[in-house]
Amino acid sequence: MANQKELFNIKSKVALITGGGRGLGRQMAEIFASSGCHIAVCSRKLEQCEETARTLAETFGIQAKGYACNIQNENDVKETVRQVLSDFGQINILVNNSGATWGAAVEEMPLNAWEKVMNVNLTGMFLITKEVGRHMIERQSGKIINIGSVAGLKAEPPQVLNAIGYSTSKAAVHHFTKDLARKWGQYNIHVNAIAPGFFPTKMTNHVLSEKGDEIRKHNPLGRIGDDDALKGAALFFASPASAFVTGQILAVDGGSSL
Template identity: 40%
Template sequence: MKKKDLFRLEGKTAIVTGGSQGLGKQMACALAEYGANLVIAARKLERCEKAAAEISEMYGVKVVPLACDVSREEDIVAMVNRTREVFGRLDILVNNAGVTWGATAGEYPAAKWRQVLDVNLTGSFIAAREAFQVMKGQGAGKIINLASVMGKVGAKEEVMDAVAYNASKGGIINLTRDLAVKWAPYGINVNAISPGWFPTHMAEKVIEMRRDLFLNMIPAGRFGNEEDLKGAVVYLASGASDYVYGQVLSVDGGWCIH
């Protein structure tokens, strides 16, 4: 393979959960730009349809919008089945869908703990499990889980008081490592991306409140932008990462080494 072809994704099919906006849409655009057909799945179908139309028009690939609540196992099963029906294969899964809830750890509601873990951790596992069944038959596949800098370190209350989110992302990191070991013999690469602070719909309120604090903690001196995750997701989705297993690629401006 020529070096310039290592990142080509023509003929590949990718699912991006939570792909209708924010980081998910940014990564979906990157995969489409390199030639992948897409399934964009999120809870609100209207947003998926809008994003699918935009991406298809911009990059000339086929994009299927699907409603999927990743806290519901039946939705995930239907998403993967529909992908196989439309495209006949599944090459790339980006487990991006996620939620958070802020409250002091000593008073954190159990119901919110379960909600966050159900979406962020259990949903990612179920989606990976269902994708595995397809990828195993193909003899190859790429699973990319979205972790977070908050899954690697503890956080003072004034930095991020969202213990369930932080715990779920720590779980994603070890889920990634464990599945990578178990599924490598089937030709399936399982890796993760660990984003830092990006001003998306989910993080913008926290960033607004703590902008100066966060910027002082980021060696690069800035927040992530709309281009910063694209290279990472294309690398982990493409042939360029065929010998990479169980790694957590930090895209955080140096947050975790500060």
């Protein structure tokens, strides 16, 4: 019978986290590193990733490294995964956290804005999942955590969120999660998603500064997410505790999606 430590043990595993240099990605990197997991973080901004990796390594005594990667570029993705495997030897956990948004009314949204959001949130996720997935299939083991959004679970009024490209892409992330879980379960690869509600990040700063009080007022728990609110769900999906869980979308939103 497994005990608590065994259920949540990810010590010496290797996690690759896209968009891991700041925000929610960094928060998930912190909880993994504090559990003894080695960390690879990548984004287009190398300096942020290197600073995060350096801090995690010094704080938790694990191996960590930052990489520059544009996940929309297939060659970039292939080279980054190759480098991570060369440096760490394996990838046990993939967190697809990189994301983009664009706020505009539907009738005013430029095509290039729509394409940017789709390319990052969907195509980029597909490219890196495919590349890491080949390695996981060979190992017959893996944990994939996709970061969706409550915006992909329900339609918000335009006064709260007017970003149809973002909402649509996150709904697609949720279905991608379920479909991939069905396809890769045979390889002992678990694929799940977290759908965060409002958290204070660079992406949400503008909305929260203008509408934060109203968002809190309508949240069943009366608040927005803090720096620790996502960590438990991420650790659950990354660890043996979720060994019989795949294809699930977990809303971490204080009940706002109800």
